[in-house]
Amino acid sequence: MIKTNLALLQLMEKLSADNNTKGAITLRNLSVRQQLIQQDQSLQHVYVIRSGVIKCFMTEENEKDYILDFLGEGELLGEIEAIRRMPASCTVEAITPLTVYVISNTQFRHFLETVPAFNAAIMELLVNRVMRISEKASRQQLYTLAEILPQLLHTLQSQHITFTKQDLSEYLGISVRSLNRMLKDIGQTAI
Numbered sequence: 446m447i448k449t450n451l452a453l454l455q456l457m458e459k460l461s462a463d464n465n466t467k468g469a470i471t472l473r474n475l476s477v478r479q480q481l482i483q484q485d486q487s488l489q490h491v492y493v494i495r496s497g498v499i500k501c502f503m504t505e506e507n508e509k510d511y512i513l514d515f516l517g518e519g520e521l522l523g524e525i526e527a528i529r530r531m532p533a534s535c536t537v538e539a540i541t542p543l544t545v546y547v548i549s550n551t552q553f554r555h556f557l558e559t560v561p562a563f564n565a566a567i568m569e570l571l572v573n574r575v576m577r578i579s580e581k582a583s584r585q586q587l588y589t590l591a592e593i594l595p596q597l598l599h600t601l602q603s604q605h606i607t608f609t610k611q612d613l614s615e616y617l618g619i620s621v622r623s624l625n626r627m628l629k630d631i632g633q634t635a636i
């Protein structure tokens with residue numbers, strides 16, 4: 446359930462240790478529930494998660510939040526502005542203590558143009574992200590929530606991270622009340 450990208454993580458470790466590139470990369474720490482990016486904000490930096498987990502969510506006009514994904518080590522954040530020059534598509538919030546590598550948009554574009562391994566890692570990450578979004582959409586169309594929920598709970602148990610019922614219901618696009626009812630139906634009241 447939590448997506449990671451160890452290839453990009455290793456590359457960032459290498460770039461931040463290399464004398465030629467380390468000056469262009471800084472680190473930032475965030476605490477639980479602190480927001481790294483706010484939806485519609487204009488961003489000057491791109492981030493790669495060094496450690497910790499975030500949730501990214503969209504707030505719709507009816508003020509409901511929909512969680513797009515949970516992302517961990519090596520995942521890229523904030524690239525939309527750097528690549529498409531558009532404001533942030535969603536909000537990114539830490540759900541565990543978080544450390545991110547910080548790169549300016551200009552430097553991010555420079556790495557894309559001059560470091561082939563960086564370019565390849567970003568391309569692969571973005572392709573994987575499209576596939577993951579498609580898989581989630583297809584799962585939600587083809588299976589009932591009653592079928593999806595036990596699988597999700599099983600995955601959660603192996604993550605060693607506490608997800609709130611609010612997070613889980615926003616990931617599934619249902620109310621906490623509906624989630625509680627479904628948990629009761631499958632004989633599970635806590636997560």
Ligand SMILES: Nc1ncnc2c1ncn2[C@@H]1O[C@@H]2COP(=O)(O)O[C@H]2[C@H]1O
Binds near residue numbers: 521527
């Ligand atoms: N569906 C998604 N899956 C994973 N990450 C996403 C998704 N949508 C947005 N993001 C990330 O959240 C970030 C919010 O700021 P940006 O739109 O600049 O860039 C976005 C991506 O890095």
